Amino acid sequence: xxxxxxxxxxxxxxxxxxxxxxxxxxxxxxxxxxxxxxxxxxxxxxxxxxxxxxxxxxxxxxxxxxxxxxxxxxxxxxxxxxxxxxxxxxxxxxxxxxxxxxxxxxxxxxxxxxxxxxxxxxxxxxxxxxxxxxxxxxxxxxxxxxxxxxxxxxxxxxxxxxxxxxxxxxxxxxxxxxxxxxxxxxxxxxxx
Amino acid sequence: xxxxxxxxxxxxxxxxxxxxxxxxxxxxxxxxxxxxxxxxxxxxxxxxxxxxxxxxxxxxxxxxxxxxxxxxxxxxxxxxxxxxxxxxxxxxxxxxxxxxxxxxxxxxxxxxxxxxxxxxxxxxxxxxxxxxxxxxxxxxxxxxxxxxxxxxxxxxxxxxxxxxxxxxxxxxxxxxxxxxxxxxxxxxxxxxxxxxxxxxxxxxxxxxxxxxxxxxxxxxxxxxxxxxxxxxxxxxxxxxxxxxxxxxxxxxxxxxxxxxxxxxxxxxx
Numbered sequence: 001x002x003x004x005x006x007x008x009x010x011x012x013x014x015x016x017x018x019x020x021x022x023x024x025x026x027x028x029x030x031x032x033x034x035x036x037x038x039x040x041x042x043x044x045x046x047x048x049x050x051x052x053x054x055x056x057x058x059x060x061x062x063x064x065x066x067x068x069x070x071x072x073x074x075x076x077x078x079x080x081x082x083x084x085x086x087x088x089x090x091x092x093x094x095x096x097x098x099x100x101x102x103x104x105x106x107x108x109x110x111x112x113x114x115x116x117x118x119x120x121x122x123x124x125x126x127x128x129x130x131x132x133x134x135x136x137x138x139x140x141x142x143x144x145x146x147x148x149x150x151x152x153x154x155x156x157x158x159x160x161x162x163x164x165x166x167x168x169x170x171x172x173x174x175x176x177x178x179x180x181x182x183x184x185x186x187x188x189x190x191x192x
Numbered sequence: 193x194x195x196x197x198x199x200x201x202x203x204x205x206x207x208x209x210x211x212x213x214x215x216x217x218x219x220x221x222x223x224x225x226x227x228x229x230x231x232x233x234x235x236x237x238x239x240x241x242x243x244x245x246x247x248x249x250x251x252x253x254x255x256x257x258x259x260x261x262x263x264x265x266x267x268x269x270x271x272x273x274x275x276x277x278x279x280x281x282x283x284x285x286x287x288x289x290x291x292x293x294x295x296x297x298x299x300x301x302x303x304x305x306x307x308x309x310x311x312x313x314x315x316x317x318x319x320x321x322x323x324x325x326x327x328x329x330x331x332x333x334x335x336x337x338x339x340x341x342x343x344x345x346x347x348x349x350x351x352x353x354x355x356x357x358x359x360x361x362x363x364x365x366x367x368x369x370x371x372x373x374x375x376x377x378x379x380x381x382x383x384x385x386x387x388x389x390x391x392x393x394x395x396x397x398x399x400x401x402x403x404x405x406x407x408x409x410x411x412x413x414x415x416x417x418x419x420x421x422x423x424x425x426x427x428x429x430x431x432x433x434x435x436x437x438x439x440x441x442x443x444x445x446x447x448x449x450x451x452x453x454x455x456x457x458x459x460x461x
Binding site for chain 1: 208209210212213214216217218220223293327330331332334335340343344345346348
C-alpha cells in the first residue's frame with residue numbers, strides 16, 4: 001500500500017469507488033415503490049362479461065409449489081388481442097375483484113322444486129342431475145319425422161347457449177354435443 | 193432522461209371510467225361506496241384512496257344538456273407547489289422524468305402540500321395521517337410500462353410518452369378541432385406552475401374553469417415568502433439571540449448581589 005495514503009484520502013477514494021459502482025443510496029430511496037407484478041406468472045384469458053371478448057392477462061403470485069397457494073394480484077388488458085389491443089372497459093378492469101370475491105361461486109348449488117334455499121351438491125351429483133334432465137327432456141320431445149312424414153331427427157324443446165369466453169375447442173365440442181342430441185335452437189351471448 | 197407526460201384529449205372521453213377502475217385496481221385501493229349526487233360522477237371529490245376522478249361537468253350546448261369531461265388528478269407540475277411547501281426532506285420527490293411522487297415513509301402528515309397545491313389535489317388520510325395522490329404509476333413507468341389508466345383507456349383519449357412529442361400531438365389535435373368548427377379548442381398547459389406533465393386538449397380552452405381547472409394556477413406567494421426570506425430571517429434572529437446571550441455573559445458575567453437581602457426571595461413552593 002502507498003505509505004503516503006492518509007485516512008482522509010482513503011475515505012475519499014472509497015466514496016469515489018462506491019459511487020462509480022453505483023452505490024449511491026439516493027436513487028434506491030427514489031425507487032422504493034416496487035412493481036407488484038415483477039415476479040408473477042402471466043396467464044392469458046378472456047374477459048367473461050360482454051360478447052366483445054377482450055383478452056386479459058392475469059398476474060398470479062405463487063410458483064405452483066405444493067405448499068404455495070397462488071393468488072391473483074392483478075389483471076389487465078392483453079395487447080395481443082386484436083379486439084381490444086390491451087385496453088379494457090371499467091368492468092374488465094375490475095376483474096381482479098371478480099376472481100377474488102368471497103361471493104364467487106366455486107361449486108354447484110341446487111335448489112329443489114318447492115324449496116326456498118340453495119344447497120351445496122357435489123360435481124358428480126350435479127352432472128348426473130343435468131344428464132338425467134337432458135335425457136328425459138329429449139325422450140319427451142325428440143321428433144324423428146315431421147307432419148309430412150319426412151325424416152328430421154330433431155329436438156326443439158332444448159336450447160343451447162354459447163358464450164364469448166368459449167374457446168374454439170369448447171365451441172367444437174358444443175357443436176358436437178348439439179348435433180349429437182339433434183338440438184336445433186341455439187343462441188349465443190352476443191345476441192342476448 | 194426525457195420528461196414524460198400524459199395527454200388527456202377531453203373530446204375523446206366517453207366517460208366510461210375505466211381509468212378510475214384501473215387506477216383503483218393497480219394501487220390496491222380498498223373499495224369504498226361512491227356518493228350519488230344526481231350526476232354520472234363516481235364521487236363528488238378526490239379522496240385519499242381515490243386519486244383519479246372523471247368529472248362530468250354539465251353545461252348547455254344548443255339547448256341540450258352536454259358534458260365537458262375532465263380527468264381530475266395530480267398534474268405533475270414542472271414547478272410543484274406541493275414540493276415547495278413540503279417541510280419533510282424526501283417526502284415529496286420530483287423524479288428525473290418529471291413525475292412528482294410522494295414517499296410515504298418520509299411524510300409527516302403536516303398537510304402543507306395540500307395548501308401549496310394550486311390544483312387542490314393531495315388528500316390527507318385520517319387513518320394513516322399521510323397525504324396521497326396520483327403517482328403517475330412511477331412503479332410502472334420506471335420499468336417502461338405505461339400508467340394503468342392510460343393502458344386501459346378504450347378510446348385512446350389518454351396517451352403517455354415524451355412530453356415534447358405529446359405537446360406537438362396536442363397542438364395538431366387542437367388545430368384539427370379548430371378546423372372542424374371548435375374555434376376555442378386549445379391546450380391546457382399552465383405556465384404559472386412551469387407547465388404541467390399532464391396536458392389537456394380542451395374544446396373550450398379559453399374557459400378551463402368550465403372543466404374544473406383553474407385559469408391561471410400559481411403557487412401562493414406566501415409560500416415562497418415563508419420558505420425563503422422568513423425562514424432565514426427566523427434562523428438569523430435565533431442565532432442572534434444565542435450569540436447575544438453568549439456575549440452578554442462574557443461581558444457582564446452572572447448577576448452579583450451585594451448581600452443576601454438583595455437576593456429575591458424564593459417563590460413559595
